[in-house]
Amino acid sequence: MIPGMNPPAMKPPVMTPPYYAVIFTSQRTAEIDGYDDTAERMLELAAAQPGYLGVESARDAGGLGITVSYWATLEDIAAWRRHAEHTLARERGRADWYAHYELRIARVERAYSWDKPE
Amino acid sequence: MIPGMNPPAMKPPVMTPPYYAVIFTSQRTAEIDGYDDTAERMLELAAAQPGYLGVESARDAGGLGITVSYWATLEDIAAWRRHAEHTLARERGRADWYAHYELRIARVERAYSWDKPE
Numbered sequence: 001m002i003p004g005m006n007p008p009a010m011k012p013p014v015m016t017p018p019y020y021a022v023i024f025t026s027q028r029t030a031e032i033d034g035y036d037d038t039a040e041r042m043l044e045l046a047a048a049q050p051g052y053l054g055v056e057s058a059r060d061a062g063g064l065g066i067t068v069s070y071w072a073t074l075e076d077i078a079a080w081r082r083h084a085e086h087t088l089a090r091e092r093g094r095a096d097w098y099a100h101y102e103l104r105i106a107r108v109e110r111a112y113s114w115d116k117p118e
Numbered sequence: 119m120i121p122g123m124n125p126p127a128m129k130p131p132v133m134t135p136p137y138y139a140v141i142f143t144s145q146r147t148a149e150i151d152g153y154d155d156t157a158e159r160m161l162e163l164a165a166a167q168p169g170y171l172g173v174e175s176a177r178d179a180g181g182l183g184i185t186v187s188y189w190a191t192l193e194d195i196a197a198w199r200r201h202a203e204h205t206l207a208r209e210r211g212r213a214d215w216y217a218h219y220e221l222r223i224a225r226v227e228r229a230y231s232w233d234k235p236e
Contacts, residue, residue: 058184060175060177066175100231105227108223112220
């Protein structure tokens with residue numbers, strides 16, 4: 001327990017650590033053809049994989065995006081990476097849609113959530 | 119090493135794992151007064167703290183934002199959390215700016231980056 005990391009206002013998380021996060025930070029190119037459909041399809045497909053726990057994604061007006069997906073184990077992440085349709089989508093991403101990206105695999109050790117009181 | 123997690127196209131990361139990520143996912147309210155200035159100030163202040171490694175942030179048009187800050191140790195994260203001005207900003211955030219948030223502390227175990235070839 002880190003001192004001060006769990007104030008009373010915060011609820012227990014929906015997902016109980018430990019679990020894994022894939023933090024994907026990307027800068028888009030100006031190429032839009034096919035991107036939205038593929039991104040939507042990948043979210044749908046990921047959600048159907050073993051060990052998938054959830055995803056959060058935001059992209060700002062300047063084209064910088066962060067997508068964090070959550071998984072039960074490292075093996076689940078590796079299996080999703082090997083998925084044939086996902087592999088093709090990544091290749092298309094490198095060819096057309098991304099100027100730069102960073103990918104990090106992290107073990108979630110603590111999690112808190114907070115909702116504004118009604 | 120996870121099979122398939124390190125294709126030749128990816129470069130070594132700038133920051134070498136292990137290090138820590140604070141994944142902060144938030145839904146904003148409609149209240150804008152003071153938010154941008156405080157958010158900017160917090161980024162500036164965080165960058166001056168011991169153990170700070172970097173930050174990535176994106177907020178989409180619907181008000182969902184993801185900010186991931188990176189730190190050398192858990193102790194650095196706890197010290198930044200205790201910082202007086204940061205504590206006040208979080209209180210203002212709960213009172214005015216956020217409808218909901220999730221906060222996760224994760225240990226980055228692997229990291230890759232990719233740049234589009236010139």
